Amino acid sequence: MMRILLARRDLRLAMIGRTVSMTGDQALWLAMGIWAKQLTGSNAAAAMVFFFFGVPALLAPAAGLLVDRVRRRPLLIGTEALLGAVVLLLLLVHGRGQLWLIYAVTFAYGAAGMITASARSALFRVMVPDDDQLAQLNGFLQTVQEGLRLVAPILGAGLFAWLGGPAVAILDAASFAVVVAAFLAIRINEPAPQPATSHWRSQVSAGARHLWQTLDLRRMSVAMAVALLVIGFSQTAVFAVVDQGLHRLPSFVGVLEAAIGAGAVGGGLTAARAIRRLGEPRVLALGLIAIAVGVLPMVVPALPVVLGGLLVVGAGLPWALVALFTALQRHTPLHLQGRVYSAVDLLVSPPQTVSIAVGAALSAVLDFRILVVAITVVVLASGSWLLSRRPEPAVISDAVRTQIPA
Secondary structure (H helix, E strand, O other): OHHHHHOOHHHHHHHHHHHHHHHHHHHHHHHHHHHHHHHHOOHHHHHHHHHHHHHHHHHHHHHHHHHHHOOHHHHHHHHHHHHHHHHHHHHHOOOHHHHHHHHHHHHHHHHHHHHHHHHHHHHHHHHOOOHHHHHHHHHHHHHHHHHHHHOHHHHHHHHHHHHOHHHHHHHHHHHHHHHHHHHHHOOOOOOOOOOOOOOHHHHHHHHHHHHHHOHHHHHHHHHHHHHHHHHOHHHHHHHHHHHHHOOOOHHHHHHHHHHHHHHHHHHHHHHHHHHHHHOHHHHHHHHHHHHHHHHHHHHOOOHHHHHHHHHHHHHHHHHHHHHHHHHHHHOOOHHHHHHHHHHHHHHHHHHHHHHHHHHHHHOOOOOHHHHHHHHHHHHHHHHHHHHHOOOOOOOOOHHHHOOOOO
């Protein structure tokens, strides 16, 4: 089926641009964490990079409304071009005194991501109206994204060690130029946005109402949100695992990220097939359970054991993410795609952001192994709860849909 999708010029261009962009993103994200660690010597300072990336999730409702009020392709082009320019501000970082600039760029990255992720999801739904092909596309993109962990983090960490953070920033800025060129070359007849028919407060909340009225989508989002309340602890714990558990340099985090990517290749390739057989809720539940089981070996101070566990984590990630966002795309009308995506993002991202901050604080007083065990217990409970629920049709009735304004 992917051969059919790749044969379509516009979709092929979009996926090429997205792949190049993800390579730059993943190289830079890890490098900025290492950069903060190098400047301060603090695991908490490194973890705060990921905290500032997550904070803009609070702006998700406004971003979703913007996505539903304009054409998605021009919005993507403008946002990606602007962010590519912002990343170059990292060239001004020369010492600990500019740590705030790393955080500021990370915040901008997260804010732009609220727009681009929602707009891409909506645009792909227009480009791929077939449900089975949509799951296949999401699985492929997730495979690519997580599979890039095999090379992008090592590339970013290696380039950082060789030439420093500015070189990684230049690489990422170049990747934005590629994705902008790809979307400029796409020719797609995107439907015009529907005009607003209600008060702006009702427009902003329309995505949340749709999410609440769609039972399986609501359950899946809640299960993911609960899991992310502790998964964010891993952003601090991974640096402690490398430093205190494995006694390696901070840049070795790239090797652990690559292990997750290796596991994700298998998970992404099988996610669409699993969804066809089991349905999105069960696939999300099983993905969370795999993450919980795979995180626990991080308490063992042995590299083969840690890497084996992270392979399992990597396999679970695509199942969880592909299931959640395929369900979102399939069961949401086109005029609400941006706002529903943002509603889900608002529900699941703040818990992760809070858990990153809490994990950074707890790392100063608790052994990292306690944080790892907490991740395992909560994520396992969340996945098991969702697996025990009886799946119900997630498509809301036309009568209900007509109550949700444009």
